[in-house]
Amino acid sequence: xxxxxxxxxLSDLPHLLQxxxxxxxxxxxxxxxxxxxxxxxxxxxxxxxxxxxxxxxDGKAALAVWKSFKKAGTGMGTVIKQALDAGWRPExxxxxxxxxxxxxxxxxxxxxxxxxxxxxxxxxxxxxRALVAESCQRIWDEHCQPAGKSAYLERKHxxxxxxxxxxxTVVLSIDDHNKRCQVWSGSSAMQFFNNLPKPRPPSxxxxxxxxxxxxxxxxxxxxxxxxxxxxxxxxxKLFPKYGRKSGCFHVLGPVDDPLxxxxxxxxxxxxxxxxxxxxxxxxxxxxxxLPAVTRALRSQYPDARLLVAGDDDPDTKGNPGRTKAEAAxxxxxxxSAFPNSVExx
Numbered sequence: 130x131x132x133x134x135x136x137x138x139l140s141d142l143p144h145l146l147q148x149x150x151x152x153x154x155x156x157x158x159x160x161x162x163x164x165x166x167x168x169x170x171x172x173x174x175x176x177x178x179x180x181x182x183x184x185x186x187d188g189k190a191a192l193a194v195w196k197s198f199k200k201a202g203t204g205m206g207t208v209i210k211q212a213l214d215a216g217w218r219p220e221x222x223x224x225x226x227x228x229x230x231x232x233x234x235x236x237x238x239x240x241x242x243x244x245x246x247x248x249x250x251x252x253x254x255x256x257x258r259a260l261v262a263e264s265c266q267r268i269w270d271e272h273c274q275p276a277g278k279s280a281y282l283e284r285k286h287x288x289x290x291x292x293x294x295x296x297x298t299v300v301l302s303i304d305d306h307n308k309r310c311q312v313w314s315g316s317s318a319m320q321f322f323n324n325l326p327k328p329r330p331p332s333x334x335x336x337x338x339x340x341x342x343x344x345x346x347x348x349x350x351x352x353x354x355x356x357x358x359x360x361x362x363x364x365x366k367l368f369p370k371y372g373r374k375s376g377c378f379h380v381l382g383p384v385d386d387p388l389x390x391x392x393x394x395x396x397x398x399x400x401x402x403x404x405x406x407x408x409x410x411x412x413x414x415x416x417x418x419l420p421a422v423t424r425a426l427r428s429q430y431p432d433a434r435l436l437v438a439g440d441d442d443p444d445t446k447g448n449p450g451r452t453k454a455e456a457a458x459x460x461x462x463x464x465s466a467f468p469n470s471v472e473x474x
Contacts, residue, residue, distance in 0.1 A: 135209055135219050136232045139168055142175040145209070148217040151183040156211065158194065163208035165198045169243040192331070199250065257305050257371040258355070264301050264310040265357045265372065268338070269346055272299045272314060279343050280362035287400035290381035293344040293357075298337065303370050306332035336369040345396055345412065347377040350425040358414065360396065374414055376421040382409035384430070391436040392423055392457070394450070402438045416440065416449045419457040427461040435463030 137145070142164070151157045157180065164172030173195050180191050224232060277294025300313040300321050313321040318337075326333070338344060338359055345358040356372030358379075368374065381403040384390065391410040393399040399412040413422040416439070423437060439454025451467060458465040 136224060136228070137167075137205070137209070137219075138235075139171055139175065141219075142168075142172070143178070145212045145217055146175065146179040148212045148215040149179075149208070151180050152185065154185075157183070159203045160208050160211070161195055162198050162203035163205045165195065166203065166243065167205035168239060169246050199247065253305060253308075254371065256308060257303070257310075258373050260308070260310040261301075261303060261369050261371045262353070262355045262373065264312055265346075265369065266354050267312055268299055268301060268357060269293060269344065269354060271312075272297075272338070273344050277343075278341060279360075280341060281343065281360050281364050281397075282400075284364070285397040285400070287397055287404065289343070290400060290403060291346070291379065292396070293346070295338045295340050295342055295344070298339050300335050300337045301369055302333065302335045304333050305371070306330070334370040336367055345379050347372070347374060347379055347414065349373075349377050350429060358396075366395075374418060376418070376425060378411040378413050378418070378422045378425075380409055380411050382407070384409040387430060387433050389434045389436065390426055390430055391438050392419060392426065393438040394419070394440050398438060398440065402436075408436070410438070416453040419453050420460060423457040423461040423463065427463075435461055437461075437463055437465045439465050439467050441467040 146160070149156065149160060151160070160179070161172075161176050164176045176195065177188075177191055180186055272295060273293025274296060275293070276289065277296070279289070279294065282289060297315045298318045300318045302311045302313065302321060304310070311321075321335075336357075336359055339361065341362045343360050345360065346354050347356045347358060348354050355377050356368060356374060359367045361367075378392075379396070379399075381399050387409050389406070389408045391399075391402050391406065391408050392413055393402055393410055394413055394415055396412050399410040402408070403410040411422055411426060413419050419437060419439075423435065426433075427435060435458070437454045437458040440450030442448050442450040451465075454465045454467070457463075
């Protein structure tokens with residue numbers, strides 16, 4: 130019997146999970162994905178209890194990670210294999226015809242319940258993403274100014290290119306229970322904090338822009354604004370919950386019909402490249418978003434020379450800044466550049 134066909138009920142999980150250590154984050158995430166894929170929300174209890182045996186356990190972080198598990202990911206078969214490899218054995222692997230039928234019925238019911246959860250999650254995500262985009266556009270139109278002071282920009286020795294500054298405090302509140310986004314500014318921002326429930330419910334989050342902070346608009350290839358990245362004077366970078374990032378970017382400089390165009394991860398790097406080369410530069414936010422942004426730019430500007438200015442992270446496992454930049458450049462027919470080298474892709 131294959132791993133994913135071993136009959137398992139919710140009550141079997143505590144014993145099975147005893148054979149797997151939650152100390153490795155990769156394993157911890159895989160187990161969570163597998164349990165949610167098989168048992169839906171009912172899998173959270175056993176997973177959370179098992180997670181608590183790790184010295185790294187953080188209850189709030191565990192709940193946030195669990196909520197992040199969506200329709201794609203690891204299945205229960207991976208979890209069962211990990212337990213089998215560690216010595217776990219199911220009490221019974223052979224079933225009668227009646228037991229097989231009952232197990233198949235239970236599995237199908239769980240599958241339908243999980244599918245309903247996935248569809249509800251997707252519907253909520255799409256609705257909240259649209260509401261956040263509307264509120265970010267309102268903040269950009271009504272509260273962002275084209276010039277101002279930023280300790281972050283001064284420390285990085287870069288200029289402002291198409292970003293927003295604030296003369297007063299602005300708060301974007303996001304309530305996914307009531308499916309509502311609100312913008313508070315000035316004295317009303319103080320009112321928001323005075324009326325904030327304690328403890329704050331998990332359905333309510335907020336993003337605050339203070340004077341001295343900057344806002345970077347993140348748009349898709351058609352120019353629609355989906356989100357804002359906030360960077361305060363200390364360089365802390367934050368995004369609104371449900372703000373879309375994938376495939377979105379901010380372009381520094383004009384891009385009417387460029388002969389050359391570059392892509393970089395963060396704003397400071399993008400601004401440095403733009404100031405050095407006078408090329409338009411798309412800020413992709415992070416290395417994981419580089420492939421989508423380079424594809425979009427290549428589609429829009431098929432004849433332009435495309436440079437991916439990557440971050441070289443030799444002290445980070447797998448050096449994602451370099452590897453993802455090189456891969457994105459190669460896929461788009463461009464070339465990659467790093468702080469001390471340039472490589473043809």
